[in-house]
Amino acid sequence: MSVSSCTFDDRCVSVLCCRFCQQVLSTRGMKAVLLADTDVDLYSTDIPPSGTVDFIGSCYFTDICKCKLKNIACLKCGNVVGYHVISPCKPCLLSCNNGHFWMFHSQAVFGINRLDPSGVNVLLWGNLPDLEESTDEDTTCISEEEYIR
Numbered sequence: 410m411s412v413s414s415c416t417f418d419d420r421c422v423s424v425l426c427c428r429f430c431q432q433v434l435s436t437r438g439m440k441a442v443l444l445a446d447t448d449v450d451l452y453s454t455d456i457p458p459s460g461t462v463d464f465i466g467s468c469y470f471t472d473i474c475k476c477k478l479k480n481i482a483c484l485k486c487g488n489v490v491g492y493h494v495i496s497p498c499k500p501c502l503l504s505c506n507n508g509h510f511w512m513f514h515s516q517a518v519f520g521i522n523r524l525d526p527s528g529v530n531v532l533l534w535g536n537l538p539d540l541e542e543s544t545d546e547d548t549t550c551i552s553e554e555e556y557i558r
Contacts, residue, residue: 417507418535423520425452425513430486434461438520439507440535451491452520454507465489474498481511490517 423438435454443449462481469478475498482489484511491513494501 418533420507420531420534422523422534422537423452424523425454425518425520427483427486427488427490428517428519429488430483432461432483432485433484434458434490434513434518435511436523437537438513438518439509440520441507441509441512443512445551450515452513452515453507454511454513455507455509457493457511460484464493468495474501476501486509488517490514 417439420439422436423440424433425435425438426433435456435458437454437456438452439454441451441453443451458481461484463484465480465482467479470476470480477496478490479495480492491511494510494512498512499555510543523532524530525536
């Protein structure tokens with residue numbers, strides 16, 4: 410099953426924040442599960458987080474699949490918050506996936522539901538633009554309450 414036969418349009422968009430320092434890491438998060446072990450809850454995003462995380466350590470492979478991974482750490486506090494799939498393996502690419510290669514551990518980040526432009530309804534992935542234009546708004550300074558409103 411490929412990504413084209415799966416739909417993720419009804420999933421909520423989340424703002425992802427570091428559990429250790431509350432730094433906003435991404436405004437395009439989605440709840441996900443690990444393809445190789447669906448008991449593992451994660452968050453993911455489709456666009457590389459800019460200015461909030463960086464690679465740490467060496468690339469590695471898991472025992473479950475042959476995806477090549479590299480850990481990412483929060484730039485504000487230095488804690489490992491997830492990993493980037495550098496090179497996905499064929500079974501993972503062929504499975505039902507959301508096309509996201511930036512993964513965040515649920516123990517290291519928390520998600521806040523993002524609201525649509527009306528400020529009333531939760532923003533769904535199907536209504537999110539493919540690429541968002543950067544704005545003058547600094548999301549690192551927006552409080553959790555602002556995102557909930």
